[in-house]
Amino acid sequence: MSRCIQRPMTNQQNTQASLNDAGRIVLVGLIGRVAGTESVAKDAAALQRIYHLTAAKLNGIIIAVLRDQALAEEVLQDTYVNVWRHAAGFNPSVSSPITWLAAIARNRAVDRLRMEQRLRADNIDDHEIVDDHLLAVDQLIAGETSDRLRHCLSCLDPDQQRAIRSAFFGGHTYDELAQREGIALSTMKSRIRRGLIRLRTCMDEA
């Protein structure tokens, strides 16, 4: 497997990194307040603050998976209720708060998608990708993990990128992905496995 070399950060990226750090600190503090302690009650106001900071971002992710605004809002609600329940499980030493939240949202959305047993005819290529057009608040909370991931994804072959993105947003199984691409199941498995290995290696090295 070839290595994907992380480029040095530009001044703009350094500035963004500082913003990311500030956003991370704010969110980590808020999630801690939601978690509460044995002596301090869980803080509903902190959950509201997290909601205001992140709801549009998580809603966008959920809509990208479900393609249904009404269903997405139910899943979004479910996501924050789960944040309320499981905030104590967040570990800031190993997790980025925004990716922790995004993982909850994405996984709940995929669960719901499968529950609804809806067939997805389209794929992520139809979604609007807005790397350079994030809102200010989103720039604040889109942490360095996203930058690193974006870089590492760019190191993958286009076929690998597409397959992983399609699996992420579509909740597809190997069989479904192979059918959608019109290739053999073994080919799809090999494509994704090698892509995931390269992605993991790059993420660990970056």
Added chain:
Amino acid sequence: MNDDSAPLTAEELRRALVGEIALGLLHPAEVSAALASDPSLAAMVARFSEDLAGIGLDIAPVAPSPDVLSAVMVAIAAEEAASKTRSRARNLATSVSLVQAAERPGAARHSTHHRQPSLVARLAASLVFWKLLTATALATASALGLFLTLQMRVPNPAPQQAALPPSPRIVLVSALLPRDGTAQATATFDSDRGRLVIIPVGLQPSLRGVPYLWLVPNDDGDPIGLGPLDPDNVIAIDLDTSTRRHFTATAGLVITLEPTVPMIGAAAQGPVLAHGKLKAF
């Protein structure tokens, strides 16, 4: 150049497996088997799942409707209320036992069973439910006064009804309102479970009596006593088959303030605090 033709090593396959699980590519049985054979994978999967979640951060944000935050706050309030209920179970059990003590096997119109609400979070967490309640509350406000003149009475026990054949699931909701239109409680009935969940919203504790819930059938039958309410807590009531039959669209729910918990056959004594009609969900 990548050597994509070379066979993967055991370590590479393990890394791929973690990613496959994180992406949800594998069948649940395969995931269970993998995690059972190597429990250390779980932490790696969680980490990879969070890393992959960064893919979603490039998606354009979409502002949700204002209803969502309201529904979230209601849902967590219901969870907290349920938590308090558990800690106050002994107090609540005192009033519930008054009803249960009056029940006998075969009682058809007063045999309800209060439970701690294991499904409260799910019910309260339904955004559709919350939106519908708002609409229902407005619609029900126009029907004020309808039940004020009803003479309510806890009916005598009747013979046990034969088991009914399976029927389609029906979910009914109602907002119970007083004269000023401010909701005092919301109710949801699920025919599949035969369960009625009451979420107090504005119901106030009173030293003058006990808030008591009644079902008013739409066949002009006697109101059916369902049990006392706790203004501070969500209550789930498991209904017997006979009582479930009366939960139909346009049937009514009424809350009165009773000086004491009514016994079987007793009429309602206190004033009406709130009322509302059931509507199909």
